[in-house]
Amino acid sequence: MFVDVPLRAAALSGPAIGDGYTIATSLMLPRSRGSVRLAGAEPGAPPLIDPNYYADSRDLHAFVAGLRAAREIGRAAALDRWRGEEVLPGPGVNDDGSLRAYLRLEPQHLRSPRGNLSDRH
16 A cells, blocks of 8 residues: 555654655455454443454564565655655664564554454354
8 A cells, every 4th residue: 555644653753744655565364363352241331452463473474575565666766756765664674573573563454444253153
């Protein structure tokens, strides 16, 4: 996904809106499974949501590969006139361990007005 605004977790520093762009990756078939549970008997209580990102190490491996692909796309000549220096995760974050650490900082998700439920028990 390419968007003309810098998308980042609120806890991470980065460019302001209008001062950057984002090349993002997403898993279409993640293997990790989270949970949604009732917080209690009160109907209005917000649910307890645990996305359990990266519970399956294959998801983290796929995101590292996606981040490397996004960087390759970002270095394309077609983006030369817009590209400055990489801000997140930053030009010094290159080895697999550092990339995994960055991805674990504050995983983001795409918000979608639908849900997926398993019928498995």
